[in-house]
Amino acid sequence: xxxxxxxxxxxxxxxxxxxxxxxxxxxxxxxxxxxxxxxxxxxxxxxxxxxxxxxxxxxxxxxxxxxxxxxxxxxxxxxxxxxxxxxxxxxxxxxxx
Ligand code: FES
Numbered sequence: 001x002x003x004x005x006x007x008x009x010x011x012x013x014x015x016x017x018x019x020x021x022x023x024x025x026x027x028x029x030x031x032x033x034x035x036x037x038x039x040x041x042x043x044x045x046x047x048x049x050x051x052x053x054x055x056x057x058x059x060x061x062x063x064x065x066x067x068x069x070x071x072x073x074x075x076x077x078x079x080x081x082x083x084x085x086x087x088x089x090x091x092x093x094x095x096x097x
Contacts, residue, residue, distance in 0.1 A: 012082040027084045028054060028061045028073035039063050039073060040087040063087050 008023045014034035021030045028051040031039050038048035040062050051061035054074045064085040065071040073084065 010078060010080045012078050012080075012084055014084045015086065016083075021078050023078065025078050026054070026074050027063060027065055027071070027076040027078055027082065030078055030082075030084055031061075031063065031073060036086065038086065043090040 009020045010023050011018050012021055012030050014031055019034050038050045040049050049060045051074055052058045056075045061073040062070050063073040064087050066083050069087055
């Protein structure tokens with residue numbers, strides 16, 4: 001990592017754990033960097049899903065960001081202190097524990 005890259009690091013919280021990411025990263029990128037095996041569950045089958053296209057097409061990256069559900073994490077740029085969490089509920093109801 002060069003000096004310019006290291007100065008652009010910010011801290012986000014992925015599933016409550018702090019993580020240093022680059023200021024230009026997406027929330028989905030931060031989730032992948034954190035090693036989350038999945039970022040949401042299907043409300044129909046409970047299947048674990050994860051970011052796929054990383055360009056706003058597939059909607060596999062829906063996550064809860066700063067408490068707001070169903071955000072397309074690949075299209076959201078990180079900011080200092082952002083809270084990024086898996087989406088495993090529908091309308092706030094846990095459907096597949
Ligand atoms: S990863 Fe496909 S829309 Fe986000």
